[in-house]
Amino acid sequence: MPMPEMKQMLEPAALQALLNDSRLDASLAHQQPQAWAQVWEGLTYRSVSYAPSSLAYQQAYLEDAGWQLQDISLILQTDGRPCGIFPLALGGPPASVSLSGFGGPLMAPLFVQGLSPNTVKKICARLLELLQMLAQRLGQNSLNLQQAVLPDQTALGLSEWSQQLLAAGASVTVKHDLFVDLSPSLDEIRAGFRKSFRPLINAGLRHWQVDLMDAAAADVAVWEELKALHLDVAGRKTRSDDSWQRQFAMIQAGEAFMVTLRDPETHRLVGAGVFQINRDEGLYGVGAYDRALFDKPLGHVVQQVAIEYLKRQGTRWYRLGERQFAQDQPTPSAKQLSISAFKQGFASHVFARPEFVWPMASGV
Template sequence: MSIYVIYPDDSNFKTLWQSFVERNNVSWRYSPERMEYEKVYCHKTLIQDCSFVIKKDDLPVAICPLFLEEQNEHHFFSSDLGYQTAPFISSCLSEKQRKKIERLCFEEIDKLAKKNGVVKCMRQIDPVIGGYSYNVLTKYGYLDASLQTVIVDLRNEIKSLWSTLRKSFKSLINNGKENFNILIMDSENPDYEIHEAYRKLHHKTSGRITRPLKTFDMQFEDLKNDRAILIGLKEKERFVAFSYFSHYQNSVYYGSSSDDPDYESKIPLEHCIIWAAIEYYKKRGFSFFEVGVQQFRTQFFDHPSQKDLNICFFKRGFGGKIIPFYRGIKYYDTEVMKQDLECNMNRLLRAHQDE
């Protein structure tokens, strides 16, 4: 048995990565298109794509997204200086082989960290397809920084999904349906002008341009190629809200939303949009709908604002199951580790004092 590590400068890299995602049940986080999107999104901090494929004989058996980033003259393995998805090992391997390849992946990360002077590595395990019953990152020297996320199981009957909604949401969804027109745009009816309306409303909601314009065009390409949908809410001929959803293989992710800050409505706008997405993906036979990360209060490595907590409460209203979202941080520099831990401790103490 021959094992090789293949990097992006290898002419076979893209083919092997594509072959792996086609053979394995991966989520949008591992798609080649998402990887390209993140490169553009992280352009201010990204130095090099150090991602790799593990090939056993002639078959790819693992993939690992790995971006080398820089801030304040320090190097990190991260995505936009945040958590990046951990290596994914093929389920086609035996348990013994999986453990061997898993160990090889994390050894390769450590080797690349040393080579590139990395001071900190931030990893997260995909909660939909990760397949771990514990935070395996801690096995390889990572400090546990886990949160939770909400997954709606679309394999359940639509009546069951409706019954698990927060009671107050049902009337809000029905009122939304009665008072607004809901447009679902997918690969069957792509419209660039409508997508541009989403981009402009996104900027208006944020009050600034938050990411490169190219990322919106990449989102539209995903929509045209059946990797995403855009749902818009209209009052008469005016779009007042949008939400963007990514999908890949059998899972869905609630990506981003925007609503017009100048529009006044007694009816909340997002409730009927997300329910429309649940109905849409249920009809199409998708299995899992990831509503998004859950934060309940300040943790050592996580310091949500009240706005963050309100958004999490809103997302929990769509039923589903709260499951672990395993994350971890590994330090390769003790001074950076000391500064980070002190900073997080001080923020945690201030949060408790303010309660």
């Protein structure tokens, strides 16, 4: 069945006209992938969410769900030189068009090290002006935005981006993200785990056959086993082969790895977790665990082995995911609360993540 046509597409010429009107010096990222890589190399902290492979995977995942997305991510420039990146997508479910950070709130721009505060201030102001013009063109009454947690920069206080959003009339709520600081020794990191987890991890390490698959050991047959386990656990196919292939390609490229658990007698795969990785951050991506063995220490072992690998690779922080609370909006399910409470048992830090709603009636 053909996909329904998007209500509206933004032609490059129309975007360029808006860029000119906002006086923002920027170019489309998909036209200059080398510029994105150049900025990436100069970032103080590389959040996995901003990696090109992550954005492409997220787009493929949403398109599997029936979304139509146009990637209009921007390379931000000063004096014609790339200095920042800003992920931005246009589209949504059928017959719906809006601006998003590839299905979620708009992400904050990231800038290279050493950029002057005045330059950052000017670029943020002009970027917000561009977003307002885009939203008005689309008839979008408000924008949802967030400030990603950059652990090494939390001591700097509220970012310029967040300050300008608040000054422009945005309201703010607070979400929370779980991290593990990987700078201490492994013994110190493990000592910080929830006390009840430690004997479970030890028992699991004795009971399961534990393997790790990274770029040096990428095996498509093992990957197919994970897909089969995920299908069995979910009870239906929830993702396309393309999205799975994109994740496997991350492993082949050294941007992800997988921890697997097997029954030592039958060699059957009973659990696995996939993690993205770069110099600064690891991220827990997807996991699948045999439902019949939920009373056994599966996820506990996978998490410890992943943390050990991230530590060996010199990664600075491990992002486990969001810590949800019962009072959050929208209200999380009991399962979501249970999963986030489990993850907190490994975390060394819980960081606040501001989320903003910016009504377009407000000025910049």
